[in-house]
Amino acid sequence: xxxxxxxxxxxxxxxxxxxxxxxxxxxxxxxxxxxxxxxxxxxxxxxxxxxxxxxxxxxxxxxxxxxxxxxxxxxxxxxxxxxxxxxxxxxxxxxxxxxxxxxxxxxxxxxxxxxxxxxxxxxxxxxxxxxxxxxxxxxxxxxxxxxxxxxxxxxxxxxxxxxxxxxxxxxxxxxxxxxxxxxxxxxxxxxxxxxxxxxxxxxxxxxxxx
Amino acid sequence: xxxxxxxxxxxxxxxxxxxxxxxxxxxxxxxxxxxxxxxxxxxxxxxxxxxxxxxxxxxxxxxxxxxxxxxxxxxxxxxxxxxxxxxxxxxxxxxxxxxxxxxxxxxxxxxxxxxxxxxxxxxxxxxxxxxxxxxxxxxxxxxxxxxxxxxxxxxxxxxxxxxxxxxxxxxxxxxxxxxxxxxxxxxxxxxxxxxxxxxxxxxxxxxxxx
Numbered sequence: 001x002x003x004x005x006x007x008x009x010x011x012x013x014x015x016x017x018x019x020x021x022x023x024x025x026x027x028x029x030x031x032x033x034x035x036x037x038x039x040x041x042x043x044x045x046x047x048x049x050x051x052x053x054x055x056x057x058x059x060x061x062x063x064x065x066x067x068x069x070x071x072x073x074x075x076x077x078x079x080x081x082x083x084x085x086x087x088x089x090x091x092x093x094x095x096x097x098x099x100x101x102x103x104x105x106x107x108x109x110x111x112x113x114x115x116x117x118x119x120x121x122x123x124x125x126x127x128x129x130x131x132x133x134x135x136x137x138x139x140x141x142x143x144x145x146x147x148x149x150x151x152x153x154x155x156x157x158x159x160x161x162x163x164x165x166x167x168x169x170x171x172x173x174x175x176x177x178x179x180x181x182x183x184x185x186x187x188x189x190x191x192x193x194x195x196x197x198x199x200x201x202x203x204x205x206x207x208x209x210x
Numbered sequence: 211x212x213x214x215x216x217x218x219x220x221x222x223x224x225x226x227x228x229x230x231x232x233x234x235x236x237x238x239x240x241x242x243x244x245x246x247x248x249x250x251x252x253x254x255x256x257x258x259x260x261x262x263x264x265x266x267x268x269x270x271x272x273x274x275x276x277x278x279x280x281x282x283x284x285x286x287x288x289x290x291x292x293x294x295x296x297x298x299x300x301x302x303x304x305x306x307x308x309x310x311x312x313x314x315x316x317x318x319x320x321x322x323x324x325x326x327x328x329x330x331x332x333x334x335x336x337x338x339x340x341x342x343x344x345x346x347x348x349x350x351x352x353x354x355x356x357x358x359x360x361x362x363x364x365x366x367x368x369x370x371x372x373x374x375x376x377x378x379x380x381x382x383x384x385x386x387x388x389x390x391x392x393x394x395x396x397x398x399x400x401x402x403x404x405x406x407x408x409x410x411x412x413x414x415x416x417x418x419x420x
Contacts, residue, residue: 001386004216007359011249011352034414039221040351043368045306047408056417062368096255117419126340131345134391135318141250141348142221145355159342160252172418181344197248198257204244207266208382209327210220 004096005149013194014144017153020034020186022109029150030112030185036146042135042199047179049139052115052171057108059069063115063160063182064108070159071104103184105156112186115171116156117179124164124178134178137159143183215359219327223404224354228309230396232319239360240395246356247326252398259349262325262381267318272380273325273341273370273392274318280369281314285345311343313367313394320394326350326366334388339420346390353393364392364399 001017034051056062081124105141116139118132140156149156160182161167167179244261247407252258264270285307317323326349328342357364370392371377377389407413 004218006214007217007220007355008214008246010217011246011356014249014251015253031410031414035410036218036221037414038410039224039405040223041354041366041405042228045226046322047413049413050419051414052419053414053416054418059417117236128342132338134347137344137347138351138354140344141351144251144348145217146221156251156344159255170418172420174420175310177419193418195249195251200241200245200248203248203257204263205259206240206263206270208264208380209260209387210261210382210384 006147010145010148013192014148015193015195016099016155017188017190017192018103018155018184019107019189020110020153020184021189022083022111023187025111025152025186029052029152030114031154032150033114033143033146033154033185037139037143040139040142045153046135048119048121048132049136050117050177052117053095054113054115054171055111059170060110060113061108062115064104064172066163066166067107067157068104069158070162071100073162074159075100103155107184110186112185114143114154114183114185115179116143116181116183117171117173117177119177123175129178131178132178132180140181140183147185148192151187152185154183154185156183158182220355220358223402224358225403227367227398227400227402227403228322228365228394229399230316230363230394231251231399232321233397235321235362237398239304239362240324242360243353243356243362243364247349250349250352252348254415256345257330258329258342259346260290260327260329261388262321262327264325264381265321269380270320270323273323274314276373276376276380277317277367277370277392278314281310282288283372284369285310310367313365317394320396322395322396324353324364324393325389326353326391326393327383327387328389329373332416333385338391339388341386342390350391350393357395358402361397364393364395366392366393366398368392
């Protein structure tokens with residue numbers, strides 16, 4: 001695999017790509033994403049992460065409907081308030097919200113929606129879900145990096161999954177499984193490029209915070 | 211960066227390395243780890259992740275003491291029960307527990323302890339922490355992969371951080387910051403190698419779970 005993309009190159013150029021082409025993605029590549037996700041560590045090595053690749057058009061439509069409800073609830077209170085998402089410039093915020101709306105309008109057409117779930121081995125409630133984050137998000141990050149290396153856009157959203165019962169109904173999840181995020185995957189319409197982040201001096205200290 | 215480690219090579223060979231040498235790690239490399247972590251995505255691009263690199267001997271001793279308390283509480287109920295961690299073979303479980311105990315005994319001597327924190331912009335409680343996972347663990351995974359590429363061992367543990375007030379006291383965290391995990395970093399005493407995970411057929415489905 002010596003001709004594969006370098007690790008740091010993938011990490012530093014993994015922009016959130018929400019605008020995706022409707023063109024189909026080879027199943028082999030979708031499975032590569034999940035296989036990469038499956039290599040990530042988990043608490044006590046429990047390996048509870050589970051992955052659904054949704055391509056069936058009716059299933060995508062159902063998930064797109066759930067996402068629309070979540071996005072409208074998220075966007076509603078923000079668009080009217082000039083102080084919403086204050087950590088970002090007005091310009092950047094507006095662009096992010098536009099791309100979230102684009103994703104909402106087109107989600108049913110996107111080639112694959114990958115759902116990151118966790119099998120807890122016991123009935124899931126909010127407290128269970130709260131404990132699961134450290135065992136599912138490392139795998140999601142592996143998946144995003146793998147997508148970048150394969151030239152695929154992939155940006156997770158949790159907005160579709162707020163109604164846990166409705167999600168479990170659409171995906172036939174047993175009551176021991178919870179869904180953490182939905183990741184639309186496809187060929188990007190825009191260009192990849194470097195991410196912009198806070199300078200390291202703002203986010204790092206030695207020995208103690210203050 | 212064409213001579214850097216490939217993305218998939220790093221992901222598939224990123225074993226949990228708990229036994230580490232006491233040899234110092236160049237500051238430049240520790241900063242590279244945090245810089246890689248800082249590139250990861252976060253919910254609504256809030257970029258609340260914060261990173262502490264602890265090298266001061268007294269600070270490491272304090273964290274090692276907190277970790278010992280957490281490990282003893284974790285290990286205590288498991289060692290006596292043959293059905294503990296049932297997802298793993300008895301042999302594998304015994305090896306993992308031995309390495310957790312090794313880490314406990316040696317934590318104060320390890321060259322650097324990196325603490326992954328989140329700045330929430332409001333006082334932290336358990337509910338706040340539960341919401342933060344998706345914005346901190348992708349960065350932690352970037353850090354682990356970067357460590358692998360630099361030949362460093364790094365395995366996160368949450369056992370040191372159960373007593374939130376004590377941790378905040380040691381690290382001088384404001385009440386708006388929470389600590390999610392502690393990652394000892396150093397040159398591994400063992401050898402890197404491929405991870406072993408459940409077969410993909412067990413963890414992946416198309417369209418619906420059942």
